Amino acid sequence: MKVIKFGGSSLATGAQLEKVSRIIQADAQRRVIVVSAPGKRHAGDTKVTDLLKELADAVLSRQDPLPLIDVILARYSEIQTHFALAEDVVAKLRAHLISLTQQTYSSAAYLRDAFMAQGEHMNAQLVAAVLKAQGLPACFVSPQTLGIVLAGQPGHVQVDPQTYRNLAQFTFPDADIVVPGFYAFDAQQRIVTFPRGGSDITGSILARGLHADLYENFTDVSWVYAADPHLVKGPRAINTVTYREMRELAYAGFSVFNDEALIPVIEANICVNIKNTNDPTAPGTLISPTKNVKHHHHITGVAAKKDFTALYLHRYLINAQVGFTLKLLQILSNYGVPYEHMPSGIDDLTVIIDKHELTAAKQQAITEEVQAQIQPDTLECLDDLAIVMVVGEGLYASIDLVPRIMVALADAGVTPAVINQGASRISLMLAVPNAQAQAAVQAIYGLSSNHHA
Numbered sequence: 461m462k463v464i465k466f467g468g469s470s471l472a473t474g475a476q477l478e479k480v481s482r483i484i485q486a487d488a489q490r491r492v493i494v495v496s497a498p499g500k501r502h503a504g505d506t507k508v509t510d511l512l513k514e515l516a517d518a519v520l521s522r523q524d525p526l527p528l529i530d531v532i533l534a535r536y537s538e539i540q541t542h543f544a545l546a547e548d549v550v551a552k553l554r555a556h557l558i559s560l561t562q563q564t565y566s567s568a569a570y571l572r573d574a575f576m577a578q579g580e581h582m583n584a585q586l587v588a589a590v591l592k593a594q595g596l597p598a599c600f601v602s603p604q605t606l607g608i609v610l611a612g613q614p615g616h617v618q619v620d621p622q623t624y625r626n627l628a629q630f631t632f633p634d635a636d637i638v639v640p641g642f643y644a645f646d647a648q649q650r651i652v653t654f655p656r657g658g659s660d661i662t663g664s665i666l667a668r669g670l671h672a673d674l675y676e677n678f679t680d681v682s683w684v685y686a687a688d689p690h691l692v693k694g695p696r697a698i699n700t701v702t703y704r705e706m707r708e709l710a711y712a713g714f715s716v717f718n719d720e721a722l723i724p725v726i727e728a729n730i731c732v733n734i735k736n737t738n739d740p741t742a743p744g745t746l747i748s749p750t751k752n753v754k755h756h757h758h759i760t761g762v763a764a765k766k767d768f769t770a771l772y773l774h775r776y777l778i779n780a781q782v783g784f785t786l787k788l789l790q791i792l793s794n795y796g797v798p799y800e801h802m803p804s805g806i807d808d809l810t811v812i813i814d815k816h817e818l819t820a821a822k823q824q825a826i827t828e829e830v831q832a833q834i835q836p837d838t839l840e841c842l843d844d845l846a847i848v849m850v851v852g853e854g855l856y857a858s859i860d861l862v863p864r865i866m867v868a869l870a871d872a873g874v875t876p877a878v879i880n881q882g883a884s885r886i887s888l889m890l891a892v893p894n895a896q897a898q899a900a901v902q903a904i905y906g907l908s909s910n911h912h913a
């Protein structure tokens with residue numbers, strides 16, 4: 461059995477849904493269909509999830525929600541009309557969406573998640589109706605029926621292990637199941653969403669819990685490329701990428717697959733095949749536990765993600781002070797701030813933090829507390845940094861690769877503020893100014909494509 465997930469671009473119009481239907485019919489193993497909300501139909505269009513976020517804000521500020529509800533439902537009507545469905549699914553969706561505006565929620569964050577989840581919730585119902593109308597046995601199944609349970613709060617959610625015990629009990633109906641991605645319910649039956657792009661996570665949970673042989677993830681590109689095509693023109697396609705390579709690349713900006721979505725499939729040793737709805741016969745990229753590194757480039761991919769802050773501390777004999785790092789991390793923990801990287805030396809230490817985890821007030825309070833408790837000789841905050849991640853299972857097999865990367869960066873006028881080599885066996889992390897991120901990716905990618913680095 462295969463779990464198959466379609467992203468928003470694959471479900472944006474009736475014409476796209478026709479391709480989806482053909483893909484499902486082409487393989488009887490494709491029994492679990494996970495859908496995102498309708499995405500962009502063209503550049504400049506707005507994803508339904510973003511419209512729903514606006515709707516949540518309108519409800520929170522007590523504005524009339526009906527005009528926005530009309531705009532949102534027009535996306536679904538367009539598809540219903542394309543297939544000339546006999547059943548008026550959209551009328552039901554309208555009644556449901558209106559009823560949500562009249563409910564009460566635990567907090568604004570729960571209200572926002574409940575609304576944003578509706579893009580997928582409504583689309584799974586419409587897709588099931590379309591497939592049925594085309595003569596395919598298909599039915600809508602909600603995350604609740606499947607037993608997906610989430611722990612945590614909006615913004616910080618994890619799968620409750622009970623989910624896998626519940627999924628083990630699930631009995632397949634005599635039909636393919638269409639499941640909405642991106643959200644599920646917590647133990648109090650409240651809707652909580654995954655991070656953006658999180659329908660990939662639903663697919664991965666179902667692949668693990670329902671013991672799929674393969675998780676196929678259909679999107680709008682035929683491959684995962686060695687660099688983001690927005691940053692490098694015509695990048696090289698990757699045939700096979702390992703779990704840990706993809707984790708690092710997805711974390712650092714390869715938005716084609718959500719980095720958190722790898723965890724359930726890693727736990728169950730299930731491969732993920734990234735494929736293109738618009739070119740379904742292309743083999744796509746296989747994300748697998750291992751690969752033969754002998755026949756691969758040393759650099760598999762290079763990714764960049766903007767907006768990090770580095771906290772740099774210098775104090776003589778840092779290395780001799782027992783508990784120094786503990787004190788620093790305790791301060792961050794007290795403010796609920798996680799850190800991403802922490803390269804250190806005998807007298808120096810840099811902590812790299814995702815800027816979205818900090819407000820100006822938090823940053824100020826943290827630096828004041830670090831100054832008071834740790835009394836470093838130097839304490840600096842470096843803002844607006846991008847993380848550049850050079851990733852490859854065979855990265856350190858080439859002894860001159862790192863110096864060549866540095867020369868390529870120098871030639872491109874890129875000045876790394878932080879370099880972290882060796883913490884991971886398969887990656888090299890560089891922090892560069894946000895404004896130099898693209899130049900850094902291009903310089904490193906050029907090295908890997910020209911010289912078989």
Ligand SMILES: Nc1ncnc2c1ncn2[C@@H]1O[C@H](COP(=O)(O)OP(=O)(O)O)[C@@H](O)[C@H]1O
Binds near residue numbers: 470499679683684
């Ligand atoms: N290295 C990469 N390889 C392929 N696509 C990438 C890469 N980095 C970023 N992307 C972007 O990811 C997009 C696909 O992800 P996404 O928009 O989330 O698709 P979907 O809506 O199907 O889930 C591509 O259109 C591409 O612009």
Ligand SMILES: N[C@@H](CC(=O)OP(=O)(O)O)C(=O)O
Binds near residue numbers: 497509642
């Ligand atoms: N619709 C959600 C979840 C998702 O995974 O979407 P997509 O598959 O289009 O990236 C979002 O926009 O974030």
